[in-house]
Amino acid sequence: APWVLPAGALAGAAYGVLIESERLVIRRIRIAIPGLPPELEGLRIGQVTDIHVAKMQTQLYHLERALQRLSEERLDLLCPTGDLCDEPRLHLDVLRLIRQVPTRLGHFACLGNHELYLGDLPWVRRSYERADVHLLEDESVKVGGLRLAGISFPHSGRMPRLDHAIVPRLLDETLHDQGRDETTVLLAHHPHVVQHVSGRRVALQLSGHTHGGQLGIGEGSLIEPLYAQARGRYTLADGAQLFVSSDRKSVV
Numbered sequence: 001a002p003w004v005l006p007a008g009a010l011a012g013a014a015y016g017v018l019i020e021s022e023r024l025v026i027r028r029i030r031i032a033i034p035g036l037p038p039e040l041e042g043l044r045i046g047q048v049t050d051i052h053v054a055k056m057q058t059q060l061y062h063l064e065r066a067l068q069r070l071s072e073e074r075l076d077l078l079c080p081t082g083d084l085c086d087e088p089r090l091h092l093d094v095l096r097l098i099r100q101v102p103t104r105l106g107h108f109a110c111l112g113n114h115e116l117y118l119g120d121l122p123w124v125r126r127s128y129e130r131a132d133v134h135l136l137e138d139e140s141v142k143v144g145g146l147r148l149a150g151i152s153f154p155h156s157g158r159m160p161r162l163d164h165a166i167v168p169r170l171l172d173e174t175l176h177d178q179g180r181d182e183t184t185v186l187l188a189h190h191p192h193v194v195q196h197v198s199g200r201r202v203a204l205q206l207s208g209h210t211h212g213g214q215l216g217i218g219e220g221s222l223i224e225p226l227y228a229q230a231r232g233r234y235t236l237a238d239g240a241q242l243f244v245s246s247d248r249k250s251v252v
Helices: 004-018 060-073 088-099 113-117 121-131 164-174 191-196
Strands: 026-028 045-048 075-080 103-109 139-143 146-150 184-187 202-207 232-235 241-244 249-251
Touching: 026 060, 045 060, 060 075, 060 088, 075 088, 088 121, 103 139, 103 146, 113 121, 139 164, 164 191, 191 202, 191 241
Parallel strands: 026 249, 045 075, 075 103, 146 184, 184 202, 202 241
Antiparallel strands: 045 249, 139 146, 232 241
16 A cells, blocks of 8 residues: 555656657637637637746757747747747747748747746846747737737746736736727736736637646546646636637647
């Protein structure tokens, strides 16, 4: 009996490293977005999130293989939603690979908490500029009749943990230029930002951060009784929708 848990953990880790890490899965999720302009019917948004490229984690060749698959999806937008790389020397390479995926309307990103771990936020911003990936930090842009917004990682203090107290203020800044009749898609690394979007006319929020709740089962996660909104699609009372990627490359 004392060996059961360690043996199970070892077997699970071995499966993840040797087998699961080699699988490439592109999920095609159909989401109805109320108010989407007719000219954007069939809009295809690619999402890349939480890949954590690093020497002992996701390798660059894994990302290259995945992006090659994503390049075949005829995307309108490609949206990296944070935690892309954990090694500063590889960060620009990761962004340049993402930028190579062809899109009709561009590449737009938001920050995750691991971008803050890299230690030099001005340098991180310059990397996005050099790669020609538009980083949205508490701001929005009009893209082909769509309002695309991105919130920075809402934190205070030295540790980049979500601070719910400052999310409303950051959302106010992010959506400052939002028109009354515009359809808005929000990029927010942490899914729990959605708990503050009610009444802000956000049609869809794209998030990551949770890695699918780590323990996935079907379209849900075993940790959801303790950690809400960990994986998949959710609809709020006012009709706003949330999609939380499960650490894969997704097409919405």
